[in-house]
Amino acid sequence: MASPAxxxxxxxxxxxxxxxxxxxELVAVDRVTLEVARGEVLGFLGPNGAGKTTTLLMLSTLLPPSAGTAExxxxxVRTAPEEVRRRIGVVPTGARGVYTRLSGRENLRYFAALYGxxxxxxEARAAALLDLVGLADRADDLVARYSTGMRARLGLAKALIHDPPVLLLDEPTLGLDPHGARVVRDIIAALNREGKTAVLATHDMVEADRLAHRVAIIDRGRIVALDRPEALKQRVAPDGEATLxxxxxxxTARPLREAVRA
Incomplete structure (x- = not known):
């Protein structure tokens, strides 16, 4: 049996x-234990401030754990951070981590050089990725001229430039219109079909339901549920009428939590 990713x-x-x-001391992430299988998309859900981004920052080696381990x-992540960074592609929330004064192609060249x-x-990877994310015809335009959706797609291409097996996606469709969000979701699904593993932090329940093999829900720093979307729905509504x-x-509703766990 293959080891987890x-x-x-x-x-x-x-x-x-x-x-x-x-x-x-504020405990942002509290004794989280879980495994993500190779080739799995794990949806990572939780209220604002629940610990999603903090967990991803630790996984991406940008924030050291206070206790426990992450591999x-x-x-x-603590003893071999360079090896971890070679194996992950990170899409941060917000600005997507790209440079607006460079073109799309120049961004990918720059990050490729950083990864050696x-x-x-x-050059070949950049061309293929720009085509994959639908930016081939705008590859040499400055990113400053890109729309929010185009920057999101470039951020995804940037995360893939060194061909990592694992993707850490922090709200990759945040701020996108429905068309742009669907394009990004379709790309993530295609990458998963090619064998990429992903942790997908999102507030979009439809996105998580469509893309995730399993969903982890974190609240106040602790995992309160971890299962397949359909199994979680069954826990809440055995008649099958529940949504994610x-x-x-x-x-994540304080008065209801204990009743649902039971």
Whole structure:
């Protein structure tokens, strides 16, 4: 049996917070334990501030864990961060991590060089990725002239330039119109069919339902549910009428949580 692509064991992150009585610790991620199989898309859902982005930052080696371990493709994020970075493609929320004063093609050349991709191979990959994300005809335009949807697609291409097996996607369709969001979802689905593993943090329940093999729901830093979307719906409504949104609201609504767990 193949080893998992991602393994989290009691992963914890605390932040010092100044309060009237001094400094206290805020636990943003609290002993999270889960595995993501190779070739799986794991939907990662939770309210704002629940710990989704903090978990992804730890997985991407940008934030050290306070306790516990996180491994990607068998490499620990603390003891082998360079090996982890070679194996992940990260799509951050917001600006997508691309440079607006460069063209789309120049962005991909730049990031390919950072990853040590040979120049000829980088040119071929850049051309193929720009075609994949529908930017071939705008490849040499400055990113400053790109729409929000175009920048999102370029951010996805950037994450793929070194051909990583694992993608960490933090709200990749945030701010996109329905057409742009569908294009990005279709690309993610196609990449998964090619064998890519992905952790997809999103507030879009339809997106998670369509793309994720399993869904993890995090609330107050803890995983409160982890299962296939259909199985989670059955837990909330055995008659099969529930949506993933119903599941999310039930599991993250304080008065309802214990009743749903039971």
């Amino acid at each position: 991602i393994v989290l064991r009691d992963l914890t992150r605390r932040f010092p917070v100044r309060a009237s009585g001094g400094v206290r 990607v493709e068998g490499f620990d 991709v040979p120049r000829r191979e980088a 949104e119903d599941v999310f609201l039930a599991l």
